[in-house]
Amino acid sequence: MVTSSSTSSAQAPSNEVHVRYNDQTITFNREWLNGGGVINVEDLIGVLKPKLRKFIEKVSDKVITLHRGENEVLGSETLISGLYNTENQALHVVVDETFLINLIVKVPGKELHFHNQRISSLNDVIAFTKREESLAQFITYNTSFLGDDKQALDQQHVATARESGTLNITLSSPNTIDTGSEIHKENLEKAFNVDYVDHDGMINKFLIYLNRKHKTWNNNTNHYVPYTTIFQSSGYGKSRLIKEVAKQIPTIYLCLRDITSTGYPPRTSAGADLFERVNKDLKEGEEWRFLYILQAIIECFNEELITCGCNTQKFWDKQMDASFCEKVWTKIQGRSKNWRNILESEVNNKCDFITKNNPSDNVRFLFCIDEARALISPSKGHNISPYRLFRRALRKVKWNGFFTLLLGTLSRISNFVPPKSLDPSHRDIDDLSLELFYPYFRLTTMDALHKNNSEDEHINLAKYGRPLYMSYLQSCPNDPQAINNLMNLLKRKLLGGANHFENSRKDISSLAILSSLIGLDISPQSQLASELVASHMATCLAVSEDREQLIIVYPSEPLLSEAAFELLSTSALSQILNQFSTLLKKGIVEPDPRGEIVARIILVLVANRLRSRNNRAENNIKEFLRELYNDNSLPSFNGISQELLDGTVAFTHFNTIDYIPEKKNLKQFYMRRCAFVMKRNNPGADICIPIKLTTEEYSVILIQIKNIKDHKFDDKYPASARSMFNYGYVFKNSDLEKYNKPCVCLYWQLGFHGPGHYAQDPGQITETRRLKTDNYQTLSLFWATSGFNHFKINDDRVSKILQDILASHISPFNAEWKVNNVDEGDNWEENEIKIMHPLGYNYEGYNYESENENNE
Numbered sequence: 001m002v003t004s005s006s007t008s009s010a011q012a013p014s015n016e017v018h019v020r021y022n023d024q025t026i027t028f029n030r031e032w033l034n035g036g037g038v039i040n041v042e043d044l045i046g047v048l049k050p051k052l053r054k055f056i057e058k059v060s061d062k063v064i065t066l067h068r069g070e071n072e073v074l075g076s077e078t079l080i081s082g083l084y085n086t087e088n089q090a091l092h093v094v095v096d097e098t099f100l101i102n103l104i105v106k107v108p109g110k111e112l113h114f115h116n117q118r119i120s121s122l123n124d125v126i127a128f129t130k131r132e133e134s135l136a137q138f139i140t141y142n143t144s145f146l147g148d149d150k151q152a153l154d155q156q157h158v159a160t161a162r163e164s165g166t167l168n169i170t171l172s173s174p175n176t177i178d179t180g181s182e183i184h185k186e187n188l189e190k191a192f193n194v195d196y197v198d199h200d201g202m203i204n205k206f207l208i209y210l211n212r213k214h215k216t217w218n219n220n221t222n223h224y225v226p227y228t229t230i231f232q233s234s235g236y237g238k239s240r241l242i243k244e245v246a247k248q249i250p251t252i253y254l255c256l257r258d259i260t261s262t263g264y265p266p267r268t269s270a271g272a273d274l275f276e277r278v279n280k281d282l283k284e285g286e287e288w289r290f291l292y293i294l295q296a297i298i299e300c301f302n303e304e305l306i307t308c309g310c311n312t313q314k315f316w317d318k319q320m321d322a323s324f325c326e327k328v329w330t331k332i333q334g335r336s337k338n339w340r341n342i343l344e345s346e347v348n349n350k351c352d353f354i355t356k357n358n359p360s361d362n363v364r365f366l367f368c369i370d371e372a373r374a375l376i377s378p379s380k381g382h383n384i385s386p387y388r389l390f391r392r393a394l395r396k397v398k399w400n401g402f403f404t405l406l407l408g409t410l411s412r413i414s415n416f417v418p419p420k421s422l423d424p425s426h427r428d429i430d431d432l433s434l435e436l437f438y439p440y441f442r443l444t445t446m447d448a449l450h451k452n453n454s455e456d457e458h459i460n461l462a463k464y465g466r467p468l469y470m471s472y473l474q475s476c477p478n479d480p481q482a483i484n485n486l487m488n489l490l491k492r493k494l495l496g497g498a499n500h501f502e503n504s505r506k507d508i509s510s511l512a513i514l515s516s517l518i519g520l521d522i523s524p525q526s527q528l529a530s531e532l533v534a535s536h537m538a539t540c541l542a543v544s545e546d547r548e549q550l551i552i553v554y555p556s557e558p559l560l561s562e563a564a565f566e567l568l569s570t571s572a573l574s575q576i577l578n579q580f581s582t583l584l585k586k587g588i589v590e591p592d593p594r595g596e597i598v599a600r601i602i603l604v605l606v607a608n609r610l611r612s613r614n615n616r617a618e619n620n621i622k623e624f625l626r627e628l629y630n631d632n633s634l635p636s637f638n639g640i641s642q643e644l645l646d647g648t649v650a651f652t653h654f655n656t657i658d659y660i661p662e663k664k665n666l667k668q669f670y671m672r673r674c675a676f677v678m679k680r681n682n683p684g685a686d687i688c689i690p691i692k693l694t695t696e697e698y699s700v701i702l703i704q705i706k707n708i709k710d711h712k713f714d715d716k717y718p719a720s721a722r723s724m725f726n727y728g729y730v731f732k733n734s735d736l737e738k739y740n741k742p743c744v745c746l747y748w749q750l751g752f753h754g755p756g757h758y759a760q761d762p763g764q765i766t767e768t769r770r771l772k773t774d775n776y777q778t779l780s781l782f783w784a785t786s787g788f789n790h791f792k793i794n795d796d797r798v799s800k801i802l803q804d805i806l807a808s809h810i811s812p813f814n815a816e817w818k819v820n821n822v823d824e825g826d827n828w829e830e831n832e833i834k835i836m837h838p839l840g841y842n843y844e845g846y847n848y849e850s851e852n853e854n855n856e
Contacts, residue, residue, distance in 0.1 A: 015029060015030040015084060016028065016029050016030065016084060016085070017029075017033065017044070017080065017083050017084055017085060017091070018085055018086065018087045018089070018090035018091065019044075019048060019066065019090060019091045019092075019093060020090035020091065020092055020093065021052060021055055021056075021092075021093040021095075022055065024055060025087055025090055026048065026051050026052075027087075028044070028047070030084065033080060037388065038080055039079065039080060040078055040079050040080060041066055041074045041075065041078045041080075041083075042385065043080075043385070044066070044080060044083075045064050045065075045066065048064065048093070049064060052064075052093070056095060059095075062095045062096065063095070063096040063120045063121065064093060064094070064095060064096075065093075065094045065096070066091045066092070066093060066094070067091065067092040067094055068083075068089075068091055068092075074091070078527065079527065081527075081548070082527040088819060088826060089819070096120065099118070099119055099120065099161075099162045100116045100117065100118060100119075100165075101116075101117055101119045101161050101162070101165060101166065101167050102114070102115050102116065102117070102165060102166045102167070103117050103119075103125070103128070103166075103167050103169065104166060104167070104168045104169065105129065105135060105169045105170075105171065106168070106169065106170040106171065107135070107138040107171050108138070112134060112135065114128075114132070119158065119161070119167070121155065121158065122153065122154060122155050122157075122158050125145075125153065125158060125167065125169070126145065126153075126259060129145070129169065129171070130259070135171070138171045139171065144171075144172035144261075145169060145170075145171065145172070145259070146169070146170040146171075146172050147168065147169070147170075148168035148170075150170070151499055152261075153169060154497075156503060185263075185264060185266075187472060187475045187476040187479070187482070187485075188263065188264040188472065188475075189264045189475075190475030190476070191264075191468070191471040191472040191474070191475040192239070192240060192243075192264050192265065192471075194471045194474055194475065196240065196243075196244055197445075197448040197449060197467070198244075198448075199444075199448060200444040202241070202443065202444050202445070203241065203244050203245065206241060206245065206440060207245065207248065207249075209228075209440055210228070210245075210249075210363055210366075210403065210405070211360075211361070211362045211363055213228050213403070213437050214226065214361065214362065214363045214401075214403045215361040215362075216437075217403075217437075218361055218400050219361075221398060223435050224435055224436075224437070225391055225394045225395050225436070226394055226397050226402060226403050226404060227391070227394055227403065227404035227405065227406060227437075228403075228404075228405060228406075228437040228439065228440065229372075229405070229406045229407070229408075229437075229439040229440065230242075230405065230406070230407050230439065230440045230441070230443075231407070231408055231439055231440075231441050231533075231540070232441045232443050232533070232539070232540060233466075233533050233534075233537055233538060233539050233540065234468070234493060234537065235466040235467070235468030235469070235493075235537075236443040236445050236446075236466050236467070236468075236539075237443060237445045237466070237467050237468070238370075238407045238408075238443065239265055239370055239407060240467075241443065242368050242370075242405070242407070243316060245366070246312055246313070246315070246316040246366075246368075247312055247313045247316070248312065249312065249363055249364070249365070249366045250301075250302075250305050250310075250312050250315055250364070250365050250366065251312070251315070251316060251366040251367075251368055252297065252298070252301045252319075252365070252366070252367045252368065253265070253268070253316065253319045253368050253370065254268050254271045254272065254275070254367070254368065254369050254370070255267050255268045255272070255369075255370040255371055256268075256272045256275065256369060256370065256371045256372060256373075256375070257272075257370070257371040258371075265320060265370065266320075266322065267371075268319075268325050268329065269322070269325070269326070270325060270326050270329035270330055270333070271325065271329040271332075274293070274329060274332065274333055275375075275386075278290060278293060278339070279375070279386035279389065279390070281340065282386075282389050284389070287389050287390075287392035287393040287395075287396070288344050288347055288393065288396055289339050289340070289342065289347075289393075290339075290389065290390060290393035291347055291393050291396050291397065292336060292339050292342055292346075292347045293332070293336045293339050294367075294393065294397070295347070296332050296335040296336040297332050297367070298365065298367075298402070299335070300328055300331050300332045300335060301328065302365070304318070304328055361400065362401070363401060363402075363403045364401035364402070365401055365402050365403075366403055366404075366405060367402070367403070367404045367405070368404075368405045368407065369404065369405070369406050369407065370407045370408075371407070371408060372387075372406040372407060372408045373408050375387035375390060375406075438543070438545070438547075439543065441540050441543065445466060445467050446465065446466060446555060447463070447464055447465070448467050449463050449467055449470040449471065449474075450463045450464060451463070452470055452474070456483075457617060458483045458487075458559065458562070459473055459483070461558040461559045461562065461672075461673065462486075462559050464556065464557060464558050464559070464671075464672050465555075465556075465557030465558070465559060465560060466557065469486065469557075469559050472486055473486065486559075487559075487562065487563055487566070490537070490559065490560055490562075490563035491563045491566060491567055493535075493536065493537045493563075494509065494512045494513055494516065494536055494537055494560070494563060494564060494567060495509045495512075495536075495567070496508065496509060496512075496531075496535040496536050497535065501567060501569075501572045501575070501576070502572075506575060506576075506579050507528075507579045507582070507583060508528055508531055508532065508535075508536060509536065509576075509579075510575070510576040510577075510579035510580050510583075511528065511532065511536075511579070511580065511583060511588070511589075512532055512536035512537065512538065512554075512564075513564045513567050513568070513576055514564075514576065514577075514580050514601070515532070515538065515554045516537070516554040516557070516560050516561055516563075516564045516653060517561055517564050517565070517568075517600075517604045517652070517653045517654070518597065518600040518601060518604055518653070518654050519554065519600070519653070519654040519655050519656045519677055520554075520589050520590075520597070521589065521590035521656070522538070522552055522588070522589060522590065523587065523588055523589065523590055524544070524549035524550055524551050524552075525548075525549055526588050528583075528588055529549075529550045529552045530550055532552055533550070533552055537554070537560060538552045538553065538554055539552060539553055539554065539555055540552050541553055555655065556653065556655045556669075556672045556674045558652060558653070558672050558673040558674065561652045561653035561673065562652060564653075565608050565611065565652055568604075568605070568608055573605075573795070573798060574795065574797040574798055574801060577601070577798060577801040577802070577805075578801055580805075581801055581804055581805050581808060584597075584805060584808050585808055593686075593705070593707060594707060594805055594806050594807070594808060595705040595706060595707030595748075595750045595751060595806060596677065596686050596687070596705050597805065598750060598802050598805050598806050599686070599687060599703065599705045599748060599750065600654050600677070600687065601802060601805075602628075602791055602793070602802070603628075603651075603654075603675070603687070603689070603703075604652070604653070604654070605793070605798075606624065606627050606628050606792070607649075607651055607652055608652075609627055609794070610623065610624065610627055611652070617650045617652075617673065618648040618649070618650045618692070619648060619649060619650075620645065620646055620647065620648050621644060621645050621646070621647055621648075621649070621691065621701075621744060621781075622637065622645050624649050625744075627792060628791060628792065629785075629790055629791060629792065630789070630790055630791065630792055633785060633790035633791075635781060635783040637781070639778075639779070640742070640779060640780070640781045641742035641779035641780070643693055643694055643695065643742065644691070644693070644699060644741075644742040644743070644744065644779065644780070644781065646693075646694050647691040647692055647693045647694065647699060648691065648692050649689055649690070649691055649692075649701065650670060650673050650692070651669075651670075651673055651674060651675040651689055651690070652673045652674075653673065653674055653675070654674070654675050654676060654677055654687075655674055655675075655676050655677070656676070656677040656679075657676050657677065657678065657679055658679045658680075659679065660679070660682070660731055660732070660733060660734045660736075661676070661688070661731070661734065661736065662731075662734050662735045662736060663698070663735055663736055663739065666690045666698035666699075666700065666736075667690075667698055669690045670690040670691075670692050670698060675687065675688065675689040675690065676688050678730075682730070683724070683729055683730065683732070684702070684704065684724050684725060684726070684729040684730035685702040685703060685704050685725070685730045685745075686703060686704055686705045687701075687702075687703040687705065688700050688701070688702055688703075688730075689701040689703070691743070691744070693741065697741060698741070699741040699742060699743045699744075700743050700744070701743065701744040701745075701746065702725060702730060702743060702744070702745045702746070703745075703746045703747075703748060704720065704721070704725065704745075704746070704747050704748070705748050705750065706747075706748065706749040706750065706751065707749075707750050707751035707806060708749060708751050708752065709751045709752065709753060709807075711749075711752065712749065712752055712786040713747075713749055713784070713786055714749070717747075717784070718784070720747065721745070721747035721782065721784040722745075722782055725745040725747070725782065726777060727739045727740075727743075742777075742779040742780045742781075743780050743781075744780065744781045744783075745780060745781065745782045745783070746783055746784075746785075747782075747783070747784035747785070748785055749784075749785065749786040749787070750787075750788055750806055751788075751806055751807075752786045752787045752788075753787070788802075788803055788806070812833050813830060813833070
């Protein structure tokens, strides 16, 4: 049901989505949205436009966006599941006109001017340049579209042009740097073709997955559609896996990569154009017409397979050649050119070659669509995404042996495996639910190239992490700019593709930067979790069976952390921390102890300053402690092992572990430039930083964090800062339990705000037991501080934010939860909340018991 009302109507339950335009509220309930197949914001705007006709003239010519709150613009792929709200929280409709803009297109040797072009979006710009005859000779399958700043053309360029009235575009030659990724196309191609390393047998595991999905579909074609998805963060080798699969299964490869990208594999230009043209013209109820085109695709590619002698690897390699793709897809277009005029009865099972002699029920012909997010792009003429039309066409496929595979990153590809509660396909015409296959995302390529060693620090760090890093550097060993290009790519990835933090979506970019450095736990229920995987380099570890929740992490990838380091500039740091503090108060980040989070931030900032000032990765313990503590809070080094003081730390980031580490792990963490957060409720210490001693052995900095507001120390002090601070207590049941190397033990009581702050050696206080003179602890450094002001922060704004984080919690009294707009009737009053929860918030007006006593 859809209703309209004025803003004075009562609040709606949480199973409704309210959208407001001026003083009118339009309400959609969950049942109506599910029944109408509304999955994301794109779909919602599609059903909203007809409702706005009585308020907005020529609404079909307008650009509609939805805003949540004052600053958040909802992306077209944002899922409906996160938008259910009350009327007071209604989404705001923003209407933009199409603009008349002068386009100046620079091509080799000249400029072409096009006056008064109607432009509303980046898609309009690209579409115009592709259809303009005078530009046709300058556009190839890998032409780059650049703005006047030489960066990849994006929506920000269009927004600026709306104000100035002019948009400058440069059509870049094919072999220039892909400014969206800062990687030369030639080097990226070489990186794609390095020898494949498969330590975990992933290829075989995926083939089993693929064949069993096909068998399940073939045994019940009324319940399933013959497709599944591979998704994961960028750089894990999704497309590269398919290259290996294609050596065993004939694979048609279609890449729908954006025309402005020079990534690899390249856009299948003619094939992508055919898909876009058909998707634009295809009408609901006529999805079977796409089946006709699909038959032509299979027939033409099967003919090419035969000319290759059925050599599947050669068949794949030919598809990486642009001229071959142009030829075969042009043939497909010719063979299917009358698709608009055929009758459904004329579409027959022409692909019977697939079904012959397939007793194993395995996949015999694979259709792989890479960069499949393009199928989610808006489509004119109907309020349904091209993907859903494509899926409806696939439902009619009955060819045993044929299967489709969609590749992409999560946020948009999740539309291909929407949560069950939102999936309109469950309304099957035969009252049979249509099941979507659980996606494949466990790409076990992390550290696949770890055996590659180098004297260059950055190259040596590149071997740790996803294969993109090392494979790219291997592809251009003689290029002095290779590491800079790669680092620029990683910074852009962390920023979601933006050139600078200021141009990015600051909240999620801040979360990505800090998560890659301090090891945050992101709430599985958060919509940001999928966006971090899709556009900000997070790794998806798990998807719930109902596809409602994700577990994501930033694993130890030292090169990615180096990139995050570079983004922690002085100008951006306070903004990043402010954004993060706001997200904490909104519950986006899991409620880890705030003291531990602040401690990790302090330590990362110290490591960052040391790296910037000394221009080296490793710094000795004295240097580290002098950068950590203010001068009047610095411990004495007298009597401390010189071997320990000369030892070095090199960490740039933290990872959380769920086990008790052993000796070998200390070296592993040190080599990855990683410190670690001990498992939950581990006794004695919360944080461990590995130290490399001058003897090539390893020790640790152990840090215990307290966040107690009203006490200088905890109840077990000084034992908690001295006698309980030892290998035997912290690493019980590990081979470190009886380790005897001197260590650094730091006790931080960050939350104390009482009179005075304290810094002392807890060993100066009488202990419950004496230490042997030959015990390693006599040469270790113990230091306890109470209060926040012992640490060098070097920025009052940052210090204030960190102290705010220490005390932060989710509260309806925080600014993040206040909606106070007197003009619109939203009057925020603290007492109203207290009345609703009188005991919880100690409401002063709660005196019923006293009134009863007086009455008695």
